[in-house]
Amino acid sequence: MELSASVSIQRTESGLEYLNVDGPRCSAKIFLQGAQLTEFTPVGKGNLIWVSEDEDYLEGKAVRGGIPICWPWFGVHSDPDWPIHGVARKLMWRAEEVHESDEAIVIKLSLPMTLVDETYWPHKSKLEVEFHLTEQLKVSLTNANLGDSPFTLTQALHTYFPTPNIEATTVDGLQGSKFIEFGEGPFDQNEVVGFARETDMVYTQAAPVQVIRTPDGNIEVGRECSTSCVLWNPWIEKSKRLSNFRDDEYKTMLCLEAANVMDDAATVEPGQSHTLTTTLRWV
Numbered sequence: 001m002e003l004s005a006s007v008s009i010q011r012t013e014s015g016l017e018y019l020n021v022d023g024p025r026c027s028a029k030i031f032l033q034g035a036q037l038t039e040f041t042p043v044g045k046g047n048l049i050w051v052s053e054d055e056d057y058l059e060g061k062a063v064r065g066g067i068p069i070c071w072p073w074f075g076v077h078s079d080p081d082w083p084i085h086g087v088a089r090k091l092m093w094r095a096e097e098v099h100e101s102d103e104a105i106v107i108k109l110s111l112p113m114t115l116v117d118e119t120y121w122p123h124k125s126k127l128e129v130e131f132h133l134t135e136q137l138k139v140s141l142t143n144a145n146l147g148d149s150p151f152t153l154t155q156a157l158h159t160y161f162p163t164p165n166i167e168a169t170t171v172d173g174l175q176g177s178k179f180i181e182f183g184e185g186p187f188d189q190n191e192v193v194g195f196a197r198e199t200d201m202v203y204t205q206a207a208p209v210q211v212i213r214t215p216d217g218n219i220e221v222g223r224e225c226s227t228s229c230v231l232w233n234p235w236i237e238k239s240k241r242l243s244n245f246r247d248d249e250y251k252t253m254l255c256l257e258a259a260n261v262m263d264d265a266a267t268v269e270p271g272q273s274h275t276l277t278t279t280l281r282w283v
Helices: 236-239
Strands: 008-013 017-022 024-029 036-042 094-099 105-110 125-133 137-145 151-153 155-157 160-161 170-172 180-182 184-188 198-203 209-212 219-222 230-234 253-260 266-268 273-282
Touching: 008 170, 008 198, 017 105, 024 125, 024 273, 036 273, 137 155, 137 160, 137 266, 160 209, 209 253, 253 273, 266 273
Parallel strands: none
Antiparallel strands: 008 017, 017 024, 024 036, 094 105, 105 125, 125 137, 137 273, 151 266, 155 253, 160 253, 170 209, 180 184, 180 198, 198 230, 209 219, 219 273, 230 253
């Protein structure tokens, strides 16, 4: 794979490799482990992505923040011994392509299926993620079915967003959808969502665009091939139990995740593919 003028390979102090983007329109960091983006900063604006100050970037350990790829299941599996949020977050992806033009920097990575335990995923498939970097960020996760029978999966682009004050932050655009929280529901979402307690809402029938309103500005979050999303903030007590997460960091973050979950699970027929996309920008 050839790099471009704005893209280099660097390492953390702990030894994890990442693609460092320092382009005319934005800067970004994309780790090969988990194909996990941990920074996206448009020129002249703030970083759109949150990462815990306690993150230590260790091999085989999911990064607390950024955009973890939850695949091929989201959340807790029906077999409680299986890893939460699937296996893709901790595996080493392969950088396939870097293309830089006047319009954008495009970076594509793939997950070598030889690394995926067949116990968890016995299907013949291909998994790729593409990052399209301009003044906005577009992330596309593509599942291709290379076998002779259909498969169904749940997945999410588990994006962590920054805010200077969670209690002064709201999410607009979920009105009209339904949500389940802590195993209860579905309930109708009738109003703009605020934060005053632990929040763990799984939304269905959601509109394709939401806006996170923070004291530092508004972030537009779009989705394609997805009518479900997840809104999360651990609040006080759960923050104390999370790894690589300071007790008070719930005040400065939230997750709004493009997903295919519940009735929106993705079924891919033989010879076909499915692409889950999220687009993020300051507005």
